[in-house]
Amino acid sequence: MGLMKIFSGSEILAQALQSKIEEVGVETVVKNNIQAARMSGFGGLGQAVEVFIYERDFGKVHQVIEDFKMGG
Structure with missing residues (x-):
């Protein structure tokens, strides 16, 4: 089994x-x-x-x- 992306944002x-995820032991x-962009000399990306x-x-x-998605 591999990794799955669950969030992309700020x-x-x-x-x-x-x-919150690590609190439940995951x-x-x-x-x-x-x-990574900053270290490479580029500007940051907003949702990166x-x-x-x-x-x-x-x-x-x-x-x-x-x-979390519902704001809780």
């Missing part, structure tokens, strides 16, 4: 979702294209932070993701 929202992988989880963990965090 760095602040990505960190908030990552924290590992996340974050790809921060803003930092992505959060991934392993596909096998989706059932454990599905409700957390839905609550």
Whole structure:
């Protein structure tokens, strides 16, 4: 099983979702294209932070993701 993207957006929202998911014991992988662009000498992109989880963990965090999308 591989990784699946569950979020793409701002760095602040990505960190908030990552924290909620890790509270239930699921590992996340974050790809921060803003930092990568900055390190390369380019400007940052507004919606450039992505959060991934392993596909096998989706059932454990599905409700957390839905609550987060609804603003909870």
